[in-house]
Amino acid sequence: MTSRPPLHCLRCARAADSFAGCRTCAAEGIGVNTMPPLADLAGVDLAAYPGGPWGLPTALPVSGPPVTLGEGNTPCVRLRTDRDQGGAAEGELWLKYEGANPTGSHKDRAMAVGVAAAVAAGADTVVAASSGNAGAAAAAYAARAGLRCVVFTNERVPAGLRAQIDALGAERRVHPGAAGARNAAMAQAVEEHHWYPLTSYSSPSPGGNPYANEGYKSVAYELARDFAGRWLDAVVVPTSRADLLAGIGRGFRELAAAGLIAHEPRLVAAEPSAAAPYTAALRRPDRAEQERTRVAAQPTVAFSLGEERPCWQGLDALWRTAGAAVALDDEAITAEGRRLAAEGLVLEPSSAVGSAVARGLARTPGSMVVAIGTATGLKGLVG
Numbered sequence: 356m357t358s359r360p361p362l363h364c365l366r367c368a369r370a371a372d373s374f375a376g377c378r379t380c381a382a383e384g385i386g387v388n389t390m391p392p393l394a395d396l397a398g399v400d401l402a403a404y405p406g407g408p409w410g411l412p413t414a415l416p417v418s419g420p421p422v423t424l425g426e427g428n429t430p431c432v433r434l435r436t437d438r439d440q441g442g443a444a445e446g447e448l449w450l451k452y453e454g455a456n457p458t459g460s461h462k463d464r465a466m467a468v469g470v471a472a473a474v475a476a477g478a479d480t481v482v483a484a485s486s487g488n489a490g491a492a493a494a495a496y497a498a499r500a501g502l503r504c505v506v507f508t509n510e511r512v513p514a515g516l517r518a519q520i521d522a523l524g525a526e527r528r529v530h531p532g533a534a535g536a537r538n539a540a541m542a543q544a545v546e547e548h549h550w551y552p553l554t555s556y557s558s559p560s561p562g563g564n565p566y567a568n569e570g571y572k573s574v575a576y577e578l579a580r581d582f583a584g585r586w587l588d589a590v591v592v593p594t595s596r597a598d599l600l601a602g603i604g605r606g607f608r609e610l611a612a613a614g615l616i617a618h619e620p621r622l623v624a625a626e627p628s629a630a631a632p633y634t635a636a637l638r639r640p641d642r643a644e645q646e647r648t649r650v651a652a653q654p655t656v657a658f659s660l661g662e663e664r665p666c667w668q669g670l671d672a673l674w675r676t677a678g679a680a681v682a683l684d685d686e687a688i689t690a691e692g693r694r695l696a697a698e699g700l701v702l703e704p705s706s707a708v709g710s711a712v713a714r715g716l717a718r719t720p721g722s723m724v725v726a727i728g729t730a731t732g733l734k735g736l737v738g
Contacts, residue, residue: 359476360416362389362565366646366667374552376561380667385646386559387667391416391566393605396613401580408468408570414609415468416566419475422500426463427573429455431581431725434710435698436717446588446722450695450710451578454702454731458519461599461729462492464574469553469567470496478551479503484541485554486659487516488730489563493553494525505550507537511658515734555596562666563598571602572609578725579607579616587620591713591726593705594624594633594680595660597669599727604672622672624680625712625726627705629653630661631682633669646670656685657705659730681712692732701732 363370364377364387371377371389380387394414404410407427430452436445453461466489473481480503483493490506497504504525508517520527530537541556554563562568578587592600600622607619624633630652636645645665652661673680688704691711695702702710706729713726 359472359566360391362391364389365671374564375557381557381559381561383647384559385667386561386664388562388565388568388601390668391569393612394609396609396615399613399615401576401583401610401615404576404580406573406577406580408464408573410573411576414572415569417468417471417475419471421467422471422474422496423467424457424463424495424499426456426467428577429453431578432700434714436714446717446719446724448713448717449723449725450700450728451574451725452700452728454706454728458488458491458495459731459734460488460492461571461574461727462489463495464570465563465567465598465602466492466496466553466570468570469564470500470502472564472566473502473551473553474500476551480505480548480550481553482507482541482544482550483552483554484508484537484556487512487734488659489554490525490527491516491519491523494520494523497525498523505544507541509537513735515736519734559664560596560662560666562596562601562668568598568602569605571599572606574599574727575603575606575610579610582723586618586723587725588719588722589621589623589713589716589724591623591625591709591716591724593657593660593709593727593729594626594669595662597624597633597666597672599729600624601666601668601672603727604675608675619676622676622678623712623716624669624673624678625709626680626682627655627657627660627688627708628682628684629655630663631680632662632665633673633680634682636665636670637673637680642670642674656688657708659703659705660708681715683708683711687711700728701736702728703730703732703735706730706732
């Protein structure tokens with residue numbers, strides 16, 4: 356068993372010794388993740404970066420051997436805009452297609468690192484609470500490492516995702532209803548059986564495993580490498596607990612601190628309007644109100660998104676980059692899915708919300724906007 360880097364609260368800076376988030380901030384009703392220190396990228400040759408979380412292993416909080424299925428190095432696809440159809444001048448719109456990862460979603464970047472951390476900690480069982488993609492990724496990387504995997508989920512998970520989790524050998528435990536029931540079951544398992552948690556399980560949610568989430572920094576590294584010398588105006592991220600948003604933000608901060616990029620792009624959280632705590636928060640006049648925002652989350656076609664409260668590190672990523680949050684209704688999200696399919700891309704609705712928001716931002720002439728296409732939609736086509 357190896358030692359793990361220390362964790363600290365991103366909001367109050369208190370040290371932490373668990374993956375349940377900052378208990379002090381939770382007592383104020385604010386979910387804040389505890390994270391390891393930022394990595395020092397001084398001396399890194401970004402042009403030689405091979406991509407993926409393990410392309411810069413010193414930037415990760417894991418000292419043991421990698422657990423990998425070849426995740427990362429996902430393609431950037433230029434999307435058509437109205438200008439391409441003879442409309443007014445617009446900027447460039449790109450999609451970073453995370454559906455090209457081994458299990459079909461961005462979650463592979465986190466689970467590769469999280470399972471490696473579990474191995475380094477001496478764990479024999481990993482556990483995740485998931486509406487689908489995180490569970491599939493956890494199952495795949497646990498299988499790769501030879502660990503037992505238990506996934507707490509609900510009855511609304513699409514058949515394709517259920518089949519994927521089962522095929523990868525995970526134990527799927529169904530808890531009907533809202534996320535609270537499966538999170539409570541997971542919390543009990545962590546407490547009683549000492550299973551290694553790969554996702555969030557406490558309330559208010561602080562976000563996922565902080566070591567695993569460091570895998571998301573590699574999205575920023577790849578964008579900086581692939582768009583070297585070009586000015587990225589905004590990166591749009593489908594957002595729920597903001598693990599991906601905050602991870603990308605941390606990656607850009609590290610790159611900027613090392614002088615590897617001239618500026619950090621503006622980050623934009625894309626949400627379904629039925630469950631949009633970041634959009635609601637940023638409408639409030641001051642940060643104290645924003646971090647205590649709570650909304651009534653309703654069902655949405657973007658089934659893997661939807662929280663009642665913003666996780667603090669997501670707000671912090673938006674504050675640091677003068678970012679924004681934009682919410683779209685189910686009709687707009689579904690229409691974007693059809694538009695992507697007409698270009699040969701099948702994304703799940705939770706991904707389409709990102710490109711739909713980015714499409715609006717790219718209407719500014721001369722701009723360059725990248726949307727993170729978080730997951731393939733092919734799993735939802737299996738019935």
